[in-house]
Amino acid sequence: MPPPRVRFAPAPSGWLHVGGARTALYNWLYARGRSGAFVLRVEDTDAERTSEDALDAILQGLRFLNLDWDEGPQVGGPHGPYRQSERRPLYASVAEALLAAGHAYDAYETPEELEAQRRAAQEAGLPPGYQGAHRQLTDAQREAFMAEGRKPVLRLRTPDEGATVVDDAVRGRVEFDWADVSDFVIQRADGSPTYFLANTVDDLAMGISLVARGDDLLSATPRQQLLMDLLLRDDLLDNALAASRYPARPPGAAAPTYAHLPLLVGPDRKPLSKRHGSVAVDEYRRQGFLPEVLVNFLALCGWSYDATTERFTADELVAKFSFQRVGRNPAYFDTDKLRSMNGDRIRELSDEELAERLQPYFNEAGLVADLPSPDHQRLLLGFAPLLRERIQNLAEAVPLVAFAFGDDLVHDDRAVGKHLVGTARDVLAATEAALGGLDQWTAEAITAALDGIAEALGLSRRRAFQPVRVAVTGSDVSPPLPETLALLEPDLVLTRLRAARALVGN
């Protein structure tokens, strides 16, 4: 068996969303686990819905997840070009060959006429598919249509009877009656190829051995398999490839097998889409989800290894992944679980790793520079162990310790109203005095000082700590107070304690 060739074939019409990422991941895992090739092909035949920005976003998303491709945009490869917009002549010549061989025919109905026919069929309780009215036009009829200014589409003839089988790696054996599959369009009136033609031709031409894609394409498979049979028969495709200067198929290539993946759905059980909130991989990146966690979680959206294991490194996934263990029921993209896994992973990071991963998020928030100052680096590293237990994603760290990254402090009104009252005035004064007299600026020394104040004033730790917390951090929620104060400049702490006394109400 030659090494497998799989592909991810996105249409660049938006960001990489998590469903697409999951499909890409499964293909990538399969290829990497079997020394195969992972091909990235851009399906940009529909100029209307395609943009260069969208393509960049998709490539970036894949890079973020560390899903590298062996052939495709930016890396090239022996079976390119890998953008369908650069393969138009191939589709045209294949379409022509199909027409010449009698497998396809031109049909002249306008979209409006077809729409009307569909509606009529529906109302009469008949199947809405194309009935094949133009299957056997005479030359005279064709000329008459042309004279009306009509441009034909090309339709592929499907068998009128019998059945066909899709042997799916995750669904098993699925049977379809040809009677339910009407003649379908492979080339539009403007000469452009439809998905069925371009996608099928390329999977064959690029020697793809397994197609793993969304379940929504399962019912398209009989049509594509039929097309493949026709293209392979009588070397139709190989001749077209040769005639139009595109690379020949890899030696020994055959038609691919299929694996249809369960869809990712939203809370309403409908396929995941924008209206379900965050669906773009980049959204999750911005929120501070780690790529290795996203990969781990995405792998679990439809696949499982056993009853209990759910933490996997990318290498482990590569070693363990198989389509046999891909489930058949749609998976809900559960962000609570994702958050939990992300938090677990964050807790595994060393101080240095965490500080390094945190830096871009503080940079994006305008708190630290691209190249952080030594002071800021020291702060990030110092806060890392305090933050680690408190965040589920990296972006959450920013509001928690923003107070440390500048002289200005914004007080939370609610916290001020709750904690800077009554005995707080005494607490702040005593704390300022005690901390000002400290000769060791360490968490231990600060703890001792604060405890001493609580005792002297006859207050609980809580009553003694909270006013100080609000005074210095602006909020009544922060990392542990003594450790936090120890990271700040003593002068800054004292200044804030003094300033806060003016805020104390009754």
Place this chain on the structure above:
RNA sequence: GCCCCCGUCGUCUAGCGGCCCAGGACGCCGCCCUCUCAAGGCGGUAACGGCGGUUCAAAUCCGCUCGGGGGUACCA
């Protein structure tokens, strides 16, 4: 309408005839720890859509039914 797919705790799932009065994880609830918030520890809640078969025995096999989804496009 017709065709196809799917149906186990709220969620993701394990289960491929007896090991299951169904296991794990997330969530949720309670308790412990505690300077806030977390993290952590301990405990708990909760599911085989329904009905008929087959079988000594069914979450597991079969039929029907109900529910969800996809397709039936000159979208992919």
